[in-house]
Amino acid sequence: MYTNLVTKKAKLAVIGLGYVGLPIALAFAKKLSVIGFDINEERLNLMRQGVDPSKELDASAFKNTDILFTSSVDVLKEASFYIVAVPTPVDDKNIPDLHFITKASEIVGQVIKAGNYVVFESTVYPGCTEEDCLPVIERVSGLGNATDFKSGYSPERINPGDKVHTLSNITKIVSGCDAEALEEIAKVYELVVDAGVFRASSIKVAEAAKIVENTQRDLNIAFMNELSVIFDKLQINTFEVLEAAGTKWNFLKFQPGLVGGHCTGVDPYYLAYKAGRLDYKAQLILAARHINDAMAKYVAEKIVKHIIKSGINVGQAKVLVKGATFKENVSDIRNSKVAEIVKALQDFSVLVDVEDPYATSEELKKEYNIELQQEISADYDAVVIAVPHKDYLLLDDDYFCSITRPTALIADLKGIYRNKILNRKYYSL
Structure with a gap:
């Protein structure tokens, strides 16, 4: 398979061209002939013009690439090596939602041929690839895993907004259904990963390694x-306590904050779900999830308490929330906990304005029924800096005084203005 790919006698396909799939597809397209498959034609049209819909890659990433962007399953049949990189969210009860990966498996089943390879990159619980995905491919295709086609798992490590830890310079975990598959898959990924690959002993170990990375952080x-x-x-x-404690050589330097997004705020639920199916309740993992999921409401209540103590009618109070994305310097709003702060404040009848230099009002409206404020007022009773975008780092005490009442609270969740707010009440996590 490797030889056929590098000589372009065979094509590689990436299914799902989001923040994970597109960088992978473009990286391979500089070395191989690639088919980029997605069901969203609007996104595909942007990619055909050299535009990343996720705003992570610039136009140069599309240059000198051999790639065809398509939504046609018939075109997919031209490939021989399939990489699946679709979302794996949770539902409103925090149960793994395998809809996207199951659908992708059905598509692979329609196009895969004897001698082909399929590698999953989507984050799943240990056992999902072999117990949930591959049986779908076998059923639809009529082919057998490991006998007719080969399979593997290589967890994604794409970090949105991170221009340092990129696909090429982070060690890539790879695994295969057997020794032959492992070596072929490893050689293929070594084409685009300068840092090299780590050969996991099994698909299940590779799945577990990925989910543990984010669960540990959570x-x-x-x-x-x-x-x-x-x-x-x-x-x-x-932050002063952590600064002092951080002088010890083995202290782990984490910080408090909102935990949203599509990885750290989601992946632990996959592991807890799998544990539950094995008749074990993941107590520590779920306790951590409970604490982190409660922080948005906690912040909102702190703000409301301040407003009440200031003698202001809560129903007439105004709060500005700066930042709406799930993390700094990205446009991604998926699973943003900022939306929960906004809703909690609105439940107290507080008037909330939201501004963000990266998010789009259209997406926020569709996802959370939140519209971005274009004009900032001068009479806010509190300002919440929920996301420490680089655009906010130069703001100072004078700025916050200019947009707030004298009794206002500056709630700086990540502590970026510590010791810089002198004329307003200051709070950080």
Whole structure:
């Protein structure tokens, strides 16, 4: 397979061209003949013009690439090596939603041929590839895994907004259904990953490694958030405590904050779900999720309490929320916990304005019924800096005084203005 790909006798296809799939497809397209498949024609049209709909890649990423963007299943049949990179969210009850990956497996089943390869990159619970996805491909295609076609799993490590840790310079975990598949898949990925690949002993180990990466981060942030609640009651600043504790050589430098997005705020539920199916309740994992999911409401209540103590009628109060994306310096709003702060404040009848230099009002309206404010007022009773976009780093005390009442609270969740707000009440997690 590797030889046929590098000589362009065979084509590689990437199914799902979101923030994970598109960078992978374009990287391979500089070396191989690639088919980029997605069901969203609007997004495909942008890619055909050299535009990344996720606003992560610039036009240069599309140059000198051998890639065909399509929504045609018939075109997919021309490929021999399939990579699946579709979303794996949770539903409103935090149960894994396998709709996208199941549909992608059905599509692969329609096009895969004897001797072909399929590799999954979507984050799933251990066992999902072999127990949920591959049986769908076998049923639809009539072919057998490991006998007629080969399979593997290589978890994505794309970090939106990160221009340092990119596909090429992060070690890539690869796995295969057997030794032959493992080596062929490893050689293919080595074409685009300069940092090299790590050969996992099994598909299930590779799946578990990915989900543990983000679950570990979730647990540590939950600890920081719980400390923030405790230290607030002690009337000491959490960031000052962490700065002092961080002088020890083995202290892990995590910070409190909102945990949203499509990885850290979602992946632990996949592991907890799988544990539940094995008759084990993942107590620590779910406790961390409970703490992190509660932070948006906690912040909103802190703001409302301040407004009440200031003698202002809550129903007449105005709050500005700066930042609506799930993390800094990206346009991605999926699973943004900022929306929960807005809703919690609105439940108290507070008038909330939201502004963000990266998000689009159209997407926010569609996803959360939130519209971005174009003109900032001068009479806010609180300002929440929910996302520390680089655009906000130069704002100072004078700026916040100019847009707020004298009794206002500046709620700086990530502590980027610590010791810089002098003429307004200041709060950070």
